[in-house]
Amino acid sequence: MSDSLRALGVELLVGDGGGFELKGGDSDWLRAVLVSFGYRARISGTTLHVPEAAVERLERAVRAAIAPEAIIFDLDGVLADIGSRKAIANVEDVQAVAARFPIAVVTTCPRRLAESALDEHGFLPFISVVVGSEERPCKPDPHPVNFALQQLGKEAAWMLGDNPSDVAAAKGAGVVPFAVLPRGFGAESHMDRLRAAGAVRMVAGVESLLPLLPPHAK
16 A cells, blocks of 8 residues: 555555454554554564554554664653753763754753753764753643654654653654653563553663664665
């Protein structure tokens, strides 16, 4: 049905009993993403079945899963700890992501504060777009994520956050939601909240997201 998906090695076909069938790609990964977005999806052999879906939304979700055009990061708790003024991510890892994909930062901090923190820790040269709290409504509304995509001129993306509000905003914008693996006191309950919000996968941080990125250059 879709030449754009076929070019990515995935065929989207009308199923025998209605709905759609996806053939090709990593079925487990595609199913995880589609379930996060609220689709009912099951794997049968090498085919992924999606009983009900609007085809344009389904195609966009599949493209986001396997061919992101950009990466979006939350700031506080992902790249840096604003309160303690410490970096969390390594500059080298952010630079490596930026070499392959444009990066946006979407944060509930005021933009000037966010840019100051990003500059202080050496991240700012690798960030294409910064969306701060001035762009309302803030997360968990998808608006700031959609605005970041608009500023980047992209449609498909992955997002790494550390709170359910990040996950909700990403999902609402059709962006694949990853979450930072919680640690310390209350980690288990926070992990449950992230899962309930729809986080597709939890990773230690930017350094753990990097090897998961598909090999698509800018």
